[in-house]
Amino acid sequence: MAGEPQADCLFCKIVAGEVPATVVREDEHTVAFRDINPQAPTHVLVVPKAHYPNAAALAADPGLSAALLAAAGEVATQEKIDESGYRIVFNTGAGAGQTVFHVHAHVLGGRGLQWPPG
Numbered sequence: 001m002a003g004e005p006q007a008d009c010l011f012c013k014i015v016a017g018e019v020p021a022t023v024v025r026e027d028e029h030t031v032a033f034r035d036i037n038p039q040a041p042t043h044v045l046v047v048p049k050a051h052y053p054n055a056a057a058l059a060a061d062p063g064l065s066a067a068l069l070a071a072a073g074e075v076a077t078q079e080k081i082d083e084s085g086y087r088i089v090f091n092t093g094a095g096a097g098q099t100v101f102h103v104h105a106h107v108l109g110g111r112g113l114q115w116p117p118g
Contacts, residue, residue: 002057003050011047011102025078029064030071032107041110042079042086046072052103055090072105081109089117 005012013019014033021033024044035043048068052058058065069088076082086109091098 002052002060006051006102009051009102010100011045011104012051015047015049025071025075027067027071029067032071032075035106039106040108040113042081042108044075044079044107046075046105046107047102053101054092054098054103056092058103068103068105072107075107076109079107079109081107085109085113087113087117 005016010019014021015031021031023031023033025032025046029050030046030048032044032046035045046068048058048064050061050064052061052064058068072088073082076086086107089106089108090103091106
């Protein structure tokens with residue numbers, strides 16, 4: 001069920017503190033941690049503490065969607081990429097590269113980010 005922790009979800013386990021991660025920011029609604037396979041000098045994942053499988057499902061909770069985007073912006077400021085520019089990416093579905101089915105925003109920066117993306 002959306003919002004409820006899933007026993008087989010890696011990010012639910014990180015949120016619960018059962019799996020270690022390099023946490024850079026946490027608040028009431030979100031946890032942000034460094035990606036273990038970074039694609040840029042700064043690559044932080046921001047996840048809601050509530051489980052939603054993807055960005056489309058998260059849209060059903062506008063307040064949490066806004067909290068996630070606000071947290072991503074705060075990560076960019078904290079990581080000092082807010083002025084040079086950064087990208088927030090949501091991969092939705094396996095065909096788009098989503099590998100953990102708990103919605104997460106990738107905050108990428110610290111190098112030039114070309115368009116269109118790969």
